[in-house]
Amino acid sequence: MRIWKTVPGWMMVGLMSFALACGGGGGEKGGDAAEPAGGEAAGSADFVTVDPAKAATVTGKIKLNGEAPAMPAINMSAEPDCKGLHQSAPPAEVVVASNGMLQNAFVWVKSGLNGKFQPSTTAVHLDQKGCIYQPHVLAVQVGQPLSITNSDPTTHNVHPLPTTNREWNKSQTGGGAPIDYQFPRQEIMIPVKCNIHPWMRSYVSVVDHPFFAVSSADGSFTIKGLPAGTYTIEAVHEKLGSQETSVTVGDAESKDIELTFSAS
Amino acid sequence: MSRSVTLSRKTLNSLSPQASAEYPASRGLHRFAVFTAASTFCLIVAGALVTSRDAGLSVPDWPLSYGQLMPEMVGGVFYEHGHRMIASFVGFLSIILAVWLWRREKRRWVRNLGWAALGAVIAQGVLGGMTVLLLLPTPVSVAHACLAQLFFSTTAILALVTSRSWNRLDAQSQPRAPETSGPSLPALCVMANCAIFAQLLMGAAFRHKGIGIIPHLIGAMVVVAIVFWLLARVARRYSGVPEIFSWTMALNGLVMMQLVLGAGAYWIREATRDAVQPLWPMVAITVGHVALGALILAVSVVLTFQVRHVFGRRHESFEPQGVPVTT
Numbered sequence: 001m002r003i004w005k006t007v008p009g010w011m012m013v014g015l016m017s018f019a020l021a022c023g024g025g026g027g028e029k030g031g032d033a034a035e036p037a038g039g040e041a042a043g044s045a046d047f048v049t050v051d052p053a054k055a056a057t058v059t060g061k062i063k064l065n066g067e068a069p070a071m072p073a074i075n076m077s078a079e080p081d082c083k084g085l086h087q088s089a090p091p092a093e094v095v096v097a098s099n100g101m102l103q104n105a106f107v108w109v110k111s112g113l114n115g116k117f118q119p120s121t122t123a124v125h126l127d128q129k130g131c132i133y134q135p136h137v138l139a140v141q142v143g144q145p146l147s148i149t150n151s152d153p154t155t156h157n158v159h160p161l162p163t164t165n166r167e168w169n170k171s172q173t174g175g176g177a178p179i180d181y182q183f184p185r186q187e188i189m190i191p192v193k194c195n196i197h198p199w200m201r202s203y204v205s206v207v208d209h210p211f212f213a214v215s216s217a218d219g220s221f222t223i224k225g226l227p228a229g230t231y232t233i234e235a236v237h238e239k240l241g242s243q244e245t246s247v248t249v250g251d252a253e254s255k256d257i258e259l260t261f262s263a264s
Numbered sequence: 265m266s267r268s269v270t271l272s273r274k275t276l277n278s279l280s281p282q283a284s285a286e287y288p289a290s291r292g293l294h295r296f297a298v299f300t301a302a303s304t305f306c307l308i309v310a311g312a313l314v315t316s317r318d319a320g321l322s323v324p325d326w327p328l329s330y331g332q333l334m335p336e337m338v339g340g341v342f343y344e345h346g347h348r349m350i351a352s353f354v355g356f357l358s359i360i361l362a363v364w365l366w367r368r369e370k371r372r373w374v375r376n377l378g379w380a381a382l383g384a385v386i387a388q389g390v391l392g393g394m395t396v397l398l399l400l401p402t403p404v405s406v407a408h409a410c411l412a413q414l415f416f417s418t419t420a421i422l423a424l425v426t427s428r429s430w431n432r433l434d435a436q437s438q439p440r441a442p443e444t445s446g447p448s449l450p451a452l453c454v455m456a457n458c459a460i461f462a463q464l465l466m467g468a469a470f471r472h473k474g475i476g477i478i479p480h481l482i483g484a485m486v487v488v489a490i491v492f493w494l495l496a497r498v499a500r501r502y503s504g505v506p507e508i509f510s511w512t513m514a515l516n517g518l519v520m521m522q523l524v525l526g527a528g529a530y531w532i533r534e535a536t537r538d539a540v541q542p543l544w545p546m547v548a549i550t551v552g553h554v555a556l557g558a559l560i561l562a563v564s565v566v567l568t569f570q571v572r573h574v575f576g577r578r579h580e581s582f583e584p585q586g587v588p589v590t591t
């Protein structure tokens with residue numbers, strides 16, 4: 001019976017060691033404290049340059065086969081600060097299509113390129129406006145600055161959920177200082193969310209070259225400045241998966257392609 | 265069972281000098297322990313809401329919230345900071361409870377359990393802070409969820425053992441019916457505790473995306489089998505012992521409810537996978553499933569203590585010293 005008297009003691013020991021063991025295990029994730037720098041160190045001489053006179057272009061359309069699902073209106077009623085910014089509840093932006101053309105597909109040269117390309121120094125802008133991310137889908141080059149601003153009167157937290165880059169979470173007050181960040185590693189469609197407003201979500205793709213685009217409202221996209229070659233072009237959609245095709249362009253050539261997603 | 269429950273202090277003393285030495289436990293202390301356990305249950309509900317609303321990271325800093333004690337309670341901040349406030353309150357209650365027990369409680373193991381509860385709630389706060397600062401790593405989130413369950417059971421036991429009925433029972437332990445075959449009743453209770461805790465662990469691991477659903481389903485079957493076994497044993501032999509029979513019935517009833525809630529939680533999770541924001545039916549059912557899980561463990565642990573308590577002392581006095589008689 002003695003063993004029963006030690007139950008509270010064992011419970012305490014168990015609780016403590018469990019907490020410590022598990023706590024220690026989780027510590028690694030946050031250990032990567034180093035702020036990412038602009039990609040891998042490469043001398044400028046190593047960068048591939050494309051003669052503008054020879055640069056090729058791939059244009060195209062992203063199509064949607066079948067009926068686009070109706071998007072529910074975002075219910076902001078629990079958040080007067082957000083609701084007040086809209087005349088009527090805006091629809092969710094998961095699948096945005098009109099006339100069979102799909103918006104917000106991320107299009108990029110998935111393979112076929114050789115060498116390294118200089119990261120652009122022009123900042124790409126992600127705004128929080130009306131408690132919605134604008135734009136919904138965007139892309140930057142590895143090492144290219146991403147500038148995140150908050151045009152709302154309310155606070156947001158900005159929380160990217162990458163798998164190969166480092167996850168982080170920062171709060172940003174209304175009209176507060178922009179958050180500037182450069183992703184150090186290539187990663188497609190990183191979800192970015194705000195945990196204060198559960199409907200807020202955008203997707204940032206990070207590419208180690210400058211040949212990417214996001215399809216616009218009419219489904220069109222343009223990838224410019226390509227060296228001649230044969231490339232795999234992939235379109236990625238947050239909900240509908242990905243589609244790819246191969247295209248060959250010569251010097252200064254322009255090719256038009258189509259990629260079609262299925263709505264169901 | 266015909267047993268007088270209106271024993272006078274004198275009768276108590278004559279029956280069991282040891283028990284009378286441990287008594288009187290203060291009624292205020294017992295009420296406070298009950299209040300602490302009830303507050304802890306609310307805290308578990310609040311914590312489950314944080315996960316279901318995906319609000320854990322709506323406040324990026326810890327221990328302060330947006331650098332202050334009281335941020336604007338908008339959106340996810342309402343859930344996350346609300347959880348922190350209730351947690352601070354329960355931590356405060358635990359300090360009072362531990363000190364109160366230390367000052368007034370005669371049984372050393374109960375005083376120790378009070379300190380264990382305080383240690384657990386502090387560890388739990390630190391784990392909670394780690395979930396925020398480390399951006400919800402699965403092991404830390406799961407540990408935070410499981411420690412919550414253990415802490416709640418500990419407060420439930422403190423409420424139980426400071427109760428008048430518990431201390432009255434000290435005076436009148438009764439003989440246990442001889443076991444026929446298979447594990448003893450205390451052993452079955454311990455099996456139930458272990459199975460339920462493992463089940464909570466796997467549920468938390470599934471919820472925090474550490475594992476799939478299959479282990480949790482198997483765990484459910486194991487728990488159901490053990491609590492049925494327990495019920496069969498108790499109904500056959502101890503249906504006249506209310507301290508044991510009623511808790512066994514409660515345990516079985518809650519487990520049945522939990523099966524329904526669990527199936528509902530899983531179904532609605534699949535059905536609303538594409539929702540742009542958490543929908544309240546999903547939040548309600550999932551939070552209910554988590555809270556009921558906590559309650560089931562607490563009931564199982566309480567039953568274990570009751571079993572040990574009702575039969576323990578008499579048995580002990582009959583056995584030669586140093587020879588374990590159960591399990």
Ligand SMILES: [Cu+2]
Pocket residue numbers: 131155156157194195196197200
């Ligand atoms: Cu927000």
